[in-house]
Amino acid sequence: MKMCRQYRYLAAVAGVLGVSMGAQAAQTDQGNAAEARSERSGGLEDIVVTARRREESLLDVPVAVSAISAAALERAHVTDMTQIAQMTPNVIIAPIGGSGSGGTIAIRGIGSTYSDSGIDQSVGIVIDSVSISRSRILHASQFDLGQVEILKGPQALFFGKNSPAGVISINTANPTPDFSAMARVGYEFEAEEKFVEGFVSGPIAENLLFRVAGKYSSMKGWIKNATTAQPNLAYPAFPVTGPSTGTTPNQDTMSGRLTLKWTPTPELDSTLKVFGNHTSGDGSEGNQESYCVGPARAVGHMSGRSFAPGVGIVYDPQSDCEFNRRKVSGLIPEAWRANWPNALKKNGRSWHRNDAILGSWVSNYDFGDVTLTSVTGLTKIEATNFGSYNGTGFGIVYSGPNAGEDTTIWSQELRLASDYDGPLNFTLGGYYDNTKRDFENIGSIGFGGFDAANGNSMYSFRAEWHAKAHSSAGFGQLRWQILDTLELSGGVRYTNETKRARGFNTYVNTLGAASGFPPAGAVINNRVQFSNWSPEATLSYKPSEDLMFYLAYKTGYKSGGLSTPTILNNRFVATPDVLKYRPERAKGWEAGIKGELFDRTVRFDLVAYRYEFTNIQLAAFDPVAVSYTIRNAGAARTTGVESSIVWVATPDLTLNASLTYNKAVYTDFRDAQCYAIILGTPICGANGYNRTGQTLPRSPRWMLFTGFNYERELDGGWKIGLSGDANLQSAFIPDDNGDPNTRVSSKWRLNAGARFGPADEAWELALIGRNLTDEYFPVSSSEAPFAGGAFRLAPPGEKSGFAYRPREIVVQGTVRF
Secondary structure: OHHHHHHHHHHHHHHHOOOOOOOOOOOOOOHHHHHOOOOOOOOOOOOEEOOOOOOEEHHHOOOOEEEEEHHHHHHOOOOOHHHHHOOOOOEEEEEOOOOOOOEEEEEOOEEEOOOOOOOOOOEEEEEOOEEEOOHHHHHOOOOOEEEEEEEEOOEOOOOOOOEOOEEEEEEEOOOOOOOEEEEEEEEEOOOOEEEEEEEEEEEEEOOEEEEEEEEEEEEOOOEEEOOOOEOOOOOOOOOEOOEOOOOEOOEEEEEEEEEEEEEEEOOEEEEEEEEEEEEEEOOHHHHEEEEEOOOHHHHOOOOOOOOOOOOOEOOOOOOOOOOOOEEOOEOOOHHHOOOOHHHHOOOOOOEEEEEEEEEEEEEEEEOOOEEEEEEEEEEEEEEEEEEEOOOOOOOOEEEOOOOEEEEEEEEEEEEEEEOOOOOEEEEEEEEEEEEEEEEEEEEEEOOOOOEHHHOOEOOOEEEEEEEEEEEEEEEEEEEEEEEOOEEEEEEEEEEEEEEEEEEEEEEEOOOOOOOOOOOOOOOEEEEEEEEEEEEEEEEEEEEEOOEEEEEEEEEEEEOOEEOOOOOOOHHHHHOHHHHEEOOEEEEEEEEEEEEEEOOOOEEEEEEEEEEEEEOOEEEEEEOOOOEEEEEEOOEEEEEEEEEEEEEEOOOOEEEEEEEEEEEEEEEEOOOEOOOHHHOOOOOOEOOEEOOOOOEOOOOOOEEEEEEEEEEEEEOOOEEEEEEEEEEEEOOEOOEOOOOHHHOEOOEEEEEEEEEEEEOOOOEEEEEEEEOOOOOOOOOEEEEOOOOOOOOEOOOOOEEEEEOOOOOEEEEEEEEEO
């Protein structure tokens, strides 16, 4: 009864509030989309999306999809994936450096953690039609965008790999038939970031168009490293000489994209896009801070005290254990750097480098009533770093891979779609990808002595993983137009995936620091294979051009795999099956209504959903062994309502709002990993603790977005623009292990912008403010290393957290040709 009352309340509010899931997107500048726009009168332009891999009006697509236009992205100064997430309710993106997969993405609370490099994301990332399952792509710069579409809930059929939680599809800007160009320079004051970007676009020949776009940015950062020279309470013979970084995340980014579109005949078009991104700067852990919760807050900065006889527990007096844009991270002692290439590279300072290449080749051949589409993709990601990971100035846990992660993904998709005048139409296709990933890591866990076997360096181990995977799938959908107003569609996807992984230590320190490590050469070999059928069906009813109802049953799937932990210990060699994890599955329903009212001046959307997820794949951290592995949660459920509305109040003023309710809970998760505070208590049993009934991490129950955009031409040929929005999210728990002490209270975020220039838009000056309330809180957190066990370098309750950027104040100038 309580849930029914909640739904009735939400439905009533939605009637007043609501917006199509793309409340921010009233228009798009995509050339192809413009050709398909409706010619109806009214204040709203038709939003064209590709949620079913063909261009359709938003009102014709029975899918919960948010579409953010190029204009909206530009007004909000979107430069990375986290800012895209902040424009859409129930989406969280956290690109986290260091080891692991490189970040986490969640929609409606469902997502995969980042801490083990063997995991793929439950939310798919699709860039220019190429599916990318590796979240290190989150570190690439975003610029010169055409449109972003966020599809919520399972997406089995149309976006490369099967995605049980949803898809974020990014379409970059296409070439223009006439010559055009843009140059932009700007500066962001809080992080001291300067940037320049631009593009040139136009024809090369009668049937060949091009677009070249690029961006460079240099940022000092916002987290101050407060470490100064001090005694080393953990290893007195090696005093701390200074900080391992300056202010972080300090980094330079260079990105470029070449697009060629060839149309040799009216029936054939082919578009090639090649994107490259290089990011380098201070340590990859630079966007994370250590902070304390629960009992750790009372002892986190009490240094030099022994809290138990014979147990070495030392805390850093320079750490205040607060999440406040201040951290401590000490320089690796000079004596420890011997024969450690990545430690020598910058005289012991932390550093990182991420390189990405993305190639997309999409061709369409129109046979008349049937179109054949080919999508060929190449993703190449290389990431390496050296950094301190224990959150103190003492320099106890260092990691620095020589080769780092080197991932290559080749993919090919063929799709045949019909457009008959009759009642039946179909989409048939196949998908294949091949992934190769190599990883090498050198790490130290405490000081075990200088070992002549590695040139008298002190690092503890040197480990390698070599992983391969190939996935093949076939999919099909049949659409039956039962009546002019009623359509039934049904489809299914078959997936078969094989994964292999081979891991071993090439070196283990022989002088005692590496106790618990298998000897060098002890090999872990694993292989798994999985297959799945994922069906779905949708009934949609469209009584008029301006109104649609739909009811859908959907399923989703992500195959199981093999954990590839950064640190290999003896139990992995003895029982390699513990590194295997099972497939993740989703099934459920959603029902929605979309419509436009009052001569197309109001567009609204209301969606209700309920999905069940089994074997959610999570990376669990063992603070004693200092190693992450992937394990399965039992089951979870998401139930909610999403509503939104956009209103063209006047020709100059557009208002929008959205309200969402999402209840995401574990319905069966016994034997979950204990967080450090409850280790050794009755709550934490021999196999873990019971999280059944607990809310999923990073899943606020309520979110409210409201905003406006005002543009007006003035006398004398000038034009002004004003925009703003206010976003509220309710309390949530960011901690992967569900520690309730990490609970973040409800937060308001305010954004605003102002633009001025001539009416012909030849140039523009803009002032953009993001997060003007300067809210700063952990979006994702995990246990600090050594937060429990016999030798502690962090008190139980010390966390490592990632936050979105604090307040941003951007001034920029744009010139268009």
